[in-house]
Amino acid sequence: MRLLLVEDDERVGAALAAVLGKHGFTVTHARNGEQALRALLPGQGAAYGCVLLDLGLPDQDGFEVCSRIRRRTATPVIMVTARADVRSRIHGLNLGADDYVVKPYDIGELLARIHAVARRKTAEDAAALPAAQDPVLQQQQPAAIRLGPVSVELTSRRVTVDGEAVALTRKEFDLLALLAQRPGVVFRREQIISEVWRTSWEGTGRTLEVHVASLRSKLRLPALIETVRGVGYRLVVPAV
Template sequence: MRLLLVEDDDRVAAALSAVLARHGFDVVHARSGEEALRRLLPDDGARPFGVVLLDLGLPDTDGFEVCSRIRRLTATTPVIMVTARADVRSRVHGLNLGADDYVVKPYDTAELLARIHAVSRRTATATAAPAGTGGSGGGDGEPAGASPGRLLLGPLVIEADTRRVTVRGEPVTLTRKEFDLLALLAQRPGVVFRREQIISEVWRTSWEGTGRTLEVHVASLRSKLRLPALIETVRGVGYRLTTPAD
């Protein structure tokens, strides 16, 4: 299995790489967040990574931000955060951003290996499932008419590159957070996003005291888009985007 190790300490990386290599992993070492993201870009000449081990204390970009950007590049590659940050808030924040597991340093190597194999098995099972049979992928793939950087959902068009939104051809002016919220929900139409996950992704903070802000932004989106059924409230859980009729 090809593995991406994101670790700025060369001594730690060398020791861990040696252990992983002995267990059959093909390790690629990235010393910064930007290098890790470059390594994850599609390359016709290389096998995709089976898992990413991500340290949070990177020299250029906080590991939480790197995880969020990884999830925008790939929804399936497992990410395990490996860090000295042991507080519960950091654990919850990391998992809400899309990490598949969270391991606190110092760790037992056998446990880390077991966790790598566990997330790999879960990913392989989810990938092998027939389309539309469940899991967190949210159905039959991209919405009809979608292309890189552009999402088409009935009369709603979202252009990620230009941050432009139109409804039935008419432009809709959104604030930065309103657009981020809409774009997040639109990544997986029909899939319920937990309130905690939305707060972590859009506001980069924990749920405490931010719930009302989320509700206000959802209400504003519904009003501006004039598609009242677009964002559905799942009571006690969160929100999901439905595909509106033309």
């Protein structure tokens, strides 16, 4: 797999690229945001399987780089940064990052996350065309789910609250759609991670919490997704 490593520290970047190379990855090292964006332009070579993005870049903030990457490509982005606060995690995921890893990290954890986002992207790409063309699947799945003021349109992947569209990331929509299809039912954390992230790796649990917090904030309905302590989450239909 080809990786795009966006890291301004030469020593850190070189060391990480060497380790990733030993694990079979082909790494391109970009030292700033503009180099990273140029590397992702069409015609610049083989497609990247994942972008590892530091946030403290010399020419522009990594959040802005992520936003610009997401506007031009669906390539998975993992933010790799020393910013450990929850607000930064939520902001990064809202901009379209697929995962968020805090420095210092174990290299095994980073490798697991790279493989996890790559598997999810492959599964989504493989499933997209048959699902859109199969009339049986379309008949089995309702076009939209209405939950009080919330409407979740499964085919168009559109969400509205009181008729106003709400912009969600891929995983935020997938998480909401999963809970919305069985309102009131408690989904175990492991089940959600398996179905939405397509992995059983325990480290994804923190990402799940961040996505739930982001959904509550974006939908402006904090009680919509209820935390069932020690078990998981369920969707509570709000009163109209």
